[in-house]
Amino acid sequence: MNTGDKTAGTTYTISQLAREFDVTTRAIRFYEDQGLLIPERVGRRRIYARRDRTRLKLILRGKRLGMTLGETRELFDLFDxxxxxxxxxxxxxxxxxxxxxxxxxxxxxxxxxxxxxxxxxxxxxxxxxxxxxxxxxxxxxxxxxx
Amino acid sequence: MNTGDKTAGTTYTISQLAREFDVTTRAIRFYEDQGLLIPERVGRRRIYARRDRTRLKLILRGKRLGMTLGETRELFDLFDxxxxxxxxxxxxxxxxxxxxxxxxxxxxxxxxxxxxxxxxxxxxxxxxxxxxxxxxxxxxxxxxxx
DNA sequence: AAACAGATTGACGTATACGTCAATCGACCG
DNA sequence: CGGTCGATTGACGTATACGTCAATCTGTTT
The missing domain is CATH 1.20.5 (Single alpha-helices involved in coiled-coils or other helix-helix interfaces)
Structure with missing residues (x-):
């Protein structure tokens, strides 16, 4: 049976995302502090799902348009x-x-x-x-x- | 004769510009500190010419696009x-x-x-x-x- | 088992862009 | 001539967005 299945899907480490989007891991952790990303954990390690990857993309797009992280967060919360x-x-x-x-x-x-x-x-x-x-x-x- | 004429033209006080563009006088003085505005002085008082007014408009437009004051300043310097x-x-x-x-x-x-x-x-x-x-x-x- | 690469958690530092007093100064008003 | 209004000059404080160590931990490789 599938009970308890976490619907695994593609996941990313923090450094994979950092490389892909050319940001530092420090920045990614900071976005988490600010409530913009909520990765899973395996032990202490962060595991990012596609949802987080999408959000990171949106965060960076927002930044290119001069949005603050707070404004982006407000929109995330709104859509959630x-x-x-x-x-x-x-x-x-x-x-x-x-x-x-x-x-x-x-x-x-x-x-x-x-x-x-x-x-x-x-x-x-x-x-x-x-x-x-x-x-x-x-x-x-x-x-x-x- | 016109020798020595400063080509007076329209001038503004700091509070006039502040009202017109809905910024604080503090912000305007800060832009001066950063080398973006260079008003004349009458005693200690700042007198802004049309050039400064135009620059202020450009500064605020730059800010709306997420530009830093440093980037705006670089463009000003470039055009000068x-x-x-x-x-x-x-x-x-x-x-x-x-x-x-x-x-x-x-x-x-x-x-x-x-x-x-x-x-x-x-x-x-x-x-x-x-x-x-x-x-x-x-x-x-x-x-x-x- | 030792070493190494990656990741994590503090903690402090930094750049940008002002906000917020406080004290002072000068011009005009009654 | 005292008062008020606007402007000025410090000086310190604040929010945002990370950078930069240092110490620790964990998984893997040799």
Missing amino acids: SSRDEARQLERFLRILGERRDILVQQQRDIEAVLHEINAAAAECERLLAEHAEPSPQDPAGPTVPA | SSRDEARQLERFLRILGERRDILVQQQRDIEAVLHEINAAAAECERLLAEHAEPSPQDPAGPTVPA
């Missing part, structure tokens, strides 16, 4: 929380909406910065072209024209 | 730096490219999170609809059908 009361569902929707507003603002910010970067890069390359060929009106440069 | 040597232009282009890569990655991350949020929100609203009307197959709910 029971979804049977209208009060909770409304709170859920409210927080999702707040996060969406932030993301949309970030999209606008990124667009703006990208435009400025592209403009600067374009002028930069124009100047570099001038350096290579001092003046298009003056072919008597220090470099051989052909 | 002389653009007459090929070495500098290439360095300029390299850093702009790195920042662009980060921004593009952030765009991808935002897309992913937005999709997940939208999916969760949609299911959330479906559940809320069920709460209001327990079951479409079972009109004998606690609420009056019509």
Whole structure:
């Protein structure tokens, strides 16, 4: 019989995850301290399941977007929380909406910065072209024209 | 004659900027400590020009994107730096490219999170609809059908 | 059995980004 | 001329997110 089966599945050691996502084991343990990861234990050793791996991926994605671990944790808790009361569902929707507003603002910010970067890069390359060929009106440069 | 003219223009006090951008004066002074703002002085008082106001706007936009003040400062310095040597232009282009890569990655991350949020929100609203009307197959709910 | 690689648990240190007083100073107000 | 308001300068405190040892433990290999 299967009674007591832990539905084993793929598992990872802390250093496997550290290598895969290019973070230190110290960081991974810290995420556990903050309640973001809850690995199983075999003795004292941590065993990470796919769920933890997914969460780690989400943590790092959140960090790339400037989210604090606390904010990421709030979202994790939200997705874990029971979804049977209208009060909770409304709170859920409210927080999702707040996060969406932030993301949309970030999209606008990124667009703006990208435009400025592209403009600067374009002028930069124009100047570099001038350096290579001092003046298009003056072919008597220090470099051989052909 | 205009000799000695400081091209006065619009100026701001620290509290005006603080109000406009909803930050504390402490934060603005901290940005100055970090070399991001360089206001004029009248006696000991800081006088901010449009340039500083623009920079403050950029600082806050950077923060919304998770940039550190150091990274923002590097970009400021870059845009201020002389653009007459090929070495500098290439360095300029390299850093702009790195920042662009980060921004593009952030765009991808935002897309992913937005999709997940939208999916969760949609299911959330479906559940809320069920709460209001327990079951479409079972009109004998606690609420009056019509 | 000894050695070695990995993992764990403290514990303290560090960088970033301000918050929070306290004391002081200068300009205007009545 | 005392009071108040805004600004300034220290100086210390705080939250976040780990880094960096040191000591210990455990499993495996030789």
